[in-house]
Amino acid sequence: MDYTDTLPKQRGFGETTRPDAWWLQPLAVFLGFSAFIIYSTWAALQGIHDVNETTKTGHMVCSYWFGGNGANYLSPFYSPEFWGVSPHAIGKLPAWWPAWLPFSPAFLILWVPGGFRFTCYYYRGAYYKAFWADPINCAVGEPRKTYLGERYFPLIIQNVHRYFFYLAALFIVLLAHDAWKAMWFTDEHGRQHFGMGVGTIVMILNPLFLALYTFGCHSFRHLSGGFLDTKSKSPLCGKTFDCVSGLNQKHMMWAWISLFGVGLTDVYIRLCATGHLKDIVLFKF
Numbered sequence: 001m002d003y004t005d006t007l008p009k010q011r012g013f014g015e016t017t018r019p020d021a022w023w024l025q026p027l028a029v030f031l032g033f034s035a036f037i038i039y040s041t042w043a044a045l046q047g048i049h050d051v052n053e054t055t056k057t058g059h060m061v062c063s064y065w066f067g068g069n070g071a072n073y074l075s076p077f078y079s080p081e082f083w084g085v086s087p088h089a090i091g092k093l094p095a096w097w098p099a100w101l102p103f104s105p106a107f108l109i110l111w112v113p114g115g116f117r118f119t120c121y122y123y124r125g126a127y128y129k130a131f132w133a134d135p136i137n138c139a140v141g142e143p144r145k146t147y148l149g150e151r152y153f154p155l156i157i158q159n160v161h162r163y164f165f166y167l168a169a170l171f172i173v174l175l176a177h178d179a180w181k182a183m184w185f186t187d188e189h190g191r192q193h194f195g196m197g198v199g200t201i202v203m204i205l206n207p208l209f210l211a212l213y214t215f216g217c218h219s220f221r222h223l224s225g226g227f228l229d230t231k232s233k234s235p236l237c238g239k240t241f242d243c244v245s246g247l248n249q250k251h252m253m254w255a256w257i258s259l260f261g262v263g264l265t266d267v268y269i270r271l272c273a274t275g276h277l278k279d280i281v282l283f284k285f
């Protein structure tokens with residue numbers, strides 16, 4: 001029997017019988033991602049605010065760390081800061097770094113959250129549509145006639161996602177630690193006071209949103225209990241699996257909230273650090 005007789009004719013690019021505005025979603029994704037990519041690239045390149053100015057503690061004024069009011073806010077784009085000029089820096093830029101090669105502490109770490117999101121199952125589905133039009137949306141004609149899927153190079157590389165998950169989980173711990181540090185304000189005598197500024201709240205919400213996105217990951221769902229044939233074999237895994245599944249159902253929502261959350265955290269700290277915004281300290285003891 002020849003089944004090809006019964007198959008529908010392949011649609012041309014953009015052809016569809018869908019009556020709805022199917023192009024709206026890929027367009028929104030395209031604009032949202034593009035805005036974030038452009039902003040984060042720009043922000044990663046804007047490390048030093050004023051090379052001639054130093055803070056009271058002798059640290060060069062940088063646009064990714066705010067220390068006014070005794071605060072201690074570090075932009076998530078720059079954490080952990082391996083080589084830099086803020087008090088969070090583990091070391092300084094080594095002398096062997098070529099002078100002609102631009103450097104920003106953000107370069108050393110942004111590949112982790114970038115790689116994690118780039119290989120995320122939700123994001124793949126979204127940007128394959130929005131950027132590659134492959135397909136541009138469900139039941140809409142695509143520009144290619146063949147589909148090799150993710151079993152072949154280069155898309156088979158997307159399978160590194162589970163390893164990015166381990167690193168991304170570690171980043172949640174690091175950013176939570178930054179939020180903890182943001183709860184301590186230094187007075188003019190160098191004494192530390194527990195307190196809360198608007199920036200502290202921003203820095204607490206950021207790892208919280210990131211955690212809700214990260215721990216709803218499909219790879220973590222498998223790790224936490226999805227590998228079992230029956231959940232009852234391990235009640236602990238079963239419970240964890242249920243929690244992760246609950247987050248996983250809202251994975252798209254947390255993906256977007258955390259993406260803009262991390263960007264807005266950088267914006268807030270950058271505006272404070274460059275003197276365009278005044279951070280309000282709500283209380284300190």
Ligand code: FES
Binds near residue numbers: 116120122214217219
């Ligand atoms: S599937 Fe989205 S973060 Fe893993």
